[in-house]
Amino acid sequence: MPGQPEAGIKHPVILPPNRVPCGLLIGEKHRHTFAFRDNKRETTTAGFPACTARMNTPTGVKNDRFEELVREHQAGLRAYIRALGAQDAWVDDLAQEVFLVAYRRLAHFDEQADFGRWLRGIARNLVLNERRKNARRSRLLQESIVAALDDGENGGPAAGVPAAQLVHAMADCVSHLPTRNRELLERRYAANTDAATLARLYQLSAAAVRQTLLRTRAAVRHCIEGKLGEAWLG
Amino acid sequence: MNSRRFEELLGELLDGELSPANGDALAATLRTDPTRRHELRQHLVLWELWSQQQAPGRSADSFLAGCRTRLRAERQGESFLAELKERISREPADVPAVRHRRGWWNALRRPVGLAWAASVALAALAAFLWLLTPHNARATTILRGEAVCTACILHQTHDHLPAIRVREGATTRIYYVQSGRNAILRLGDFCAAPVPLVATGQAEVKDGRLLFDAQTVEAGPPPASPPERPDERVLFPF
Numbered sequence: 452m453p454g455q456p457e458a459g460i461k462h463p464v465i466l467p468p469n470r471v472p473c474g475l476l477i478g479e480k481h482r483h484t485f486a487f488r489d490n491k492r493e494t495t496t497a498g499f500p501a502c503t504a505r506m507n508t509p510t511g512v513k514n515d516r517f518e519e520l521v522r523e524h525q526a527g528l529r530a531y532i533r534a535l536g537a538q539d540a541w542v543d544d545l546a547q548e549v550f551l552v553a554y555r556r557l558a559h560f561d562e563q564a565d566f567g568r569w570l571r572g573i574a575r576n577l578v579l580n581e582r583r584k585n586a587r588r589s590r591l592l593q594e595s596i597v598a599a600l601d602d603g604e605n606g607g608p609a610a611g612v613p614a615a616q617l618v619h620a621m622a623d624c625v626s627h628l629p630t631r632n633r634e635l636l637e638r639r640y641a642a643n644t645d646a647a648t649l650a651r652l653y654q655l656s657a658a659a660v661r662q663t664l665l666r667t668r669a670a671v672r673h674c675i676e677g678k679l680g681e682a683w684l685g
Numbered sequence: 686m687n688s689r690r691f692e693e694l695l696g697e698l699l700d701g702e703l704s705p706a707n708g709d710a711l712a713a714t715l716r717t718d719p720t721r722r723h724e725l726r727q728h729l730v731l732w733e734l735w736s737q738q739q740a741p742g743r744s745a746d747s748f749l750a751g752c753r754t755r756l757r758a759e760r761q762g763e764s765f766l767a768e769l770k771e772r773i774s775r776e777p778a779d780v781p782a783v784r785h786r787r788g789w790w791n792a793l794r795r796p797v798g799l800a801w802a803a804s805v806a807l808a809a810l811a812a813f814l815w816l817l818t819p820h821n822a823r824a825t826t827i828l829r830g831e832a833v834c835t836a837c838i839l840h841q842t843h844d845h846l847p848a849i850r851v852r853e854g855a856t857t858r859i860y861y862v863q864s865g866r867n868a869i870l871r872l873g874d875f876c877a878a879p880v881p882l883v884a885t886g887q888a889e890v891k892d893g894r895l896l897f898d899a900q901t902v903e904a905g906p907p908p909a910s911p912p913e914r915p916d917e918r919v920l921f922p923f
Contacts, residue, residue: 518749525748526737533733534726539701542733543748550752551759592698593705595712602722618734625735639700640732640739646700665696672727684727 517557521550524567527614531571535578536597539643541590545581549574612683617675624674632667639664686714691721698725699732760845761870768867826888828860828897829905831879832869835861838879847875849884849897858895860888865899872904881905 529546537545552573553560560569581591582598591597612620625633631653638644638652646664650657675683686694694711697703703711715722737743830851835842839859847869849860862869865886873880886899 518753521749521752522745525745526734529737529748530730530733534729539733539736543743543751546748547752547755551755554756593703593708593712595709596698596715599712599715599722600726602719614734617731618738621731621735622738636735637739640736641741643736643740646702661693661696661700664700665692668696668699668728668732669692672724672731675731684723684730 517554520566524570525550526618527567528570528574530614532574532578534600535574536592536600537578538590538592545574545577545590549577552577612679617679617683620675620678621671624671624678627674628667628670632663632670635660635663636667636671686710695725695728699728757874764867764870768864771864824887825885825900826897828882828884828886828888830860830884831881831905832862832872832875833859833879834876837876845876849882849899850879860895860897863896863898865902868899868902872902 525546528549529542532545533539533542549570553570560566578591581589582594625636628636635649635653638649646657646660650660653660691714694703694707697707698711715725741747828849828851830849832847833839833850835846835848836844839848847862847866849862851858851860869875869880869882872882881904883903883905884897884899885901886897888895888897
């Protein structure tokens with residue numbers, strides 16, 4: 452029964468029954484197609500049409516495209532949070548918090564703006580708040596390192612090369628590594644195995660494992676620079 | 686700090702084995718050397734992305750599932766708090782009655798207490814007899830229908846609240862749930878799809894709308910109804 456206000460509910464926005472948007476069907480960066488109850492579709496590149504004011508509310512957008520946005524931005528956002536100085540074990544937790552905040556504040560998001568940039572702003576504030584908390588419970592690296600990283604230059608991968616392209620280049624670089632180095636990297640990250648455990652597995656000293664990892668990482672980084680240029684991080 | 690030492694500390698940081706003292710040494714060089722800062726940042730980004738690719742628990746699907754769970758928990762938490770507040774405001778007298786049960790028994794053993802108890806019993810009896818007479822205009826109603834979200838499915842509100850949709854032949858009635866919302870939420874996610882239910886409670890008409898105070902709610906059989914209208918598509922079932 453659109454058109455009738457609901458008891459006890461704040462600020463109902465009532466639209467004519469045939470102009471209530473029932474889905475944001477397709478969305479590119481600045482282009483969205485809305486579906487309406489009368490089975491008509493409207494595409495806009497310049498913000499929302501007047502009759503879709505409701506889509507600019509949390510409810511309208513929340514129910515349609517948010518999952519796709521999470522999927523699209525999660526990898527780059529997690530990498531960005533790590534580069535801000537989050538501990539590896541807490542990156543996903545912090546990134547999910549960023550998406551929760553974004554979900555609550557979607558009504559304030561300007562459709563013309565870059566969603567990834569908006570997310571990175573939220574992440575930055577979250578990390579700043581985290582730094583003000585008790586250091587013993589911090590989800591960040593040592594404060595002196597986080598402070599050193601906070602130089603305003605961190606654009607994250609989304610500011611340079613897209614995360615998907617970076618992952619592709621990285622996979623290619625890793626595939627050209629000697630088998631043993633590749634295995635070491637895979638074991639290190641697939642189960643978050645530490646150097647001491649890897650040393651037992653490969654019958655090496657922990658120092659030798661650390662040294663091998665160090666050289667392998669450096670080789671991969673140089674390989675990526677060769678493929679994408681030095682400014683891939685933005 | 687020479688390059689070798691820097692790489693050593695970088696490796697320790699990436700492997701989570703950096704001591705506080707070494708951390709301070711690394712931070713000191715990072716503060717003064719933007720090239721090394723950039724290198725550290727590149728490594729953090731690269732190996733984070735690599736970890737996402739390698740660790741099954743860190744895949745995009747796992748991350749999305751985690752987001753979905755946290756959003757659902759947040760919404761259910763808000764709903765639970767609302768119901769708790771509602772119950773507390775309804776039943777303020779119950780708490781002292783339970784807390785002082787022993788005190789009641791001791792009071793009844795005294796003559797003054799006995800007289801007081803008798804007067805309370807008489808008042809209760811009078812109230813009971815009054816309730817038996819047809820004063821109660823809001824009769825108990827049984828609704829067989831489905832719970833739907835006023836935001837996701839009905840598109841009428843900003844907040845995600847349950848309503849009960851009852852179809853009888855060609856007629857569809859929407860009852861807006863005023864109380865018992867958590868019981869409905871426990872039956873299923875009414876934002877994702879209509880949830881069949883049988884609800885008992887009291888209905889009233891106010892300002893042309895049907896309001897419903899649910900007393901008991903049970904899962905019901907899927908209602909024999911026409912196929913869902915296209916406006917019921919929910920693309921993001923949080």
